Amino acid sequence: MVMEEEVMVNRKVVLKHHLPPDRMPKESDMELVATDTVRLRVPSGSMAVLVKNLYLSCDPYMRSRMTKHDEPSYVPDFVPGTPISSHGVGKVLDSGHPDFKVGDYVWGMTGWEEYSLITSTEHLIKINHTDVPLSYYIGILGFYEICSPKKGEHVFISAASGAVGQLVGQFAKLMGCYVVGSAGSDEKVNLLKNKLGFHEAFNYKKEPDLNKALKRCFPEGIDIYFENVGGAMLDAVLANMRLNGRIAVCGMISQYNLGKHDGVHNLLALIAKCIRMQGFLVSNYYKCYREFEEKVVQYMKEGKIVYIEDIAEGLENAPSALTGLFAGRNVGKQLIVVARE
Template sequence: METSVRNKQVILRDYVKGIPKESDLMVVTSSDPVDLKVKPGSEEPLIDAFVPSNPISGIGVSKVIDSDDPAFTKGDLVWATGILGMIDLTAYAGFYEICSPKKGETVFVSAASGAVGQLVGEFAKLMGCYVVGSAGSKQKVDLLLNKLGFDDAFNYKEEPDLDSALKRCFPKGIDIYFENVGGKMLDAVLLNMRTSGRISVCGMISQYHLETRDRLQNLPDIIFKRIKLQGFASYDFMDRFPKFLEFVLPYIKEKKLTYVEDIVEGLDSKTVLLLLLDSSIYGQNVGKQVLKVAQE
């Protein structure tokens, strides 16, 4: 039984220029309860934009300690994380709904060892596609090849020329690109896309923090090859959640999907920074970075 409420919060001090660092965050603890409202979900993001002097919000597993919403009673566990969370709806919707993959097609995934990328690669393999991933360390590339079943993978930091790396992996070109990074990688991919290719734009993480963004030479390839680029957000596909569960649960039960998590413990500036960097190319994590706030 809870005798007191402790709200430990990691606060964003101010807007961040460039890559966030630990000193941009600050931990406060109060004993005031926090009012939470349940969002309808289908029309707006689950996480609001981060605002200076406010706590960093996240998606997780929580225990209800009090509620005036009849849908929730004390002791209930409320969840939205792991392989059945929004990250995975992102991979599912971005790959199946936006890219309309067909058996035998070639698929390239950037930031492929990340939370979304690893699942896209596995979905593509289940579909009978040829899948190549890029990542930023030897350890991540090994994970793609040896644990997640990618057909090929490369460390983009060690490739002197991204175009050559893609031509080596895709001598006949790319049908589907699951875009997480943007910039020079997108430019090299455009040059290697096949006619009627599809690009699901999930992120352009290499570009957000740049004051002057990479110059792309190959945007006209969008016309020359009749390419579709589609930006999307998982919350636009909330209505597909039941279909997603029906699709994914058998694979999980049969252990045909691997999901790699990188778990750190304790809510503080350092661990929250790791969560923030997870969705960047600067993350050192391998797989989805998860923060364990408390053990029950």
């Protein structure tokens, strides 16, 4: 049922100003405000959905949205003074949409606030499996379609202890691949090898020569690279790819706070080794979501997948959680708990 109070104060995290493209975000670039109120009913005749936000995603790509761009990107820039937005999980308090009922749990794009009126419901998805933690719905996708992994292939994943990398590695291992990951601390390397089951892992910060590190781990070369970092790591990987290799480009976190991006020098390997390199967005694969959901939930129930979360409690800690991504503070999927059921 809709909460008894018709109007509530709505706390939210807003961007105070646009950032220059060449510096790290700071907590002081954001602030928690509680000046607006929200009606706990959707407007009459609306197809909107009103949700109480429970969990919010914290992702590196959000850094780009904090800068004003001349050319539009696949997601709009944040507007100073308005709530930051990301994927999240919420509970429906009221709905004018026939596909969503009061009490349903949903995930999709929402605001960094306690309550959100979602008017664009095209990619809002009802959660069918509430017997796994609801926060798990803020992670995961893209590896299968682009990389087409085969048993026995050699897979490398950068930023492997992060939200996406940890899962890609486990999926690849379930498919019979040899899996190596890189991470930025010994703690994360131990996590990859001892908890997530990677065959090998290395701390890139302790490797003076990334090319040598990859040759040590892949003496016969790399078949599949899942790219989360860019820059020098991508350059070293290109030099170590095998013939007909595949690269899925999910992110390039090393480049997000640079005004001018690092150049990549080994691109000729794409031609000489017939490598396919393709970027992707989660939105490209919404059509596959239900099939994917059933598969992953079953893996989790059978104990075949381990999922690690780094939890920040409360909206007041959201700015610290976001900036922490770029300092490597998070271990696993960084998320924010707005409210617990």
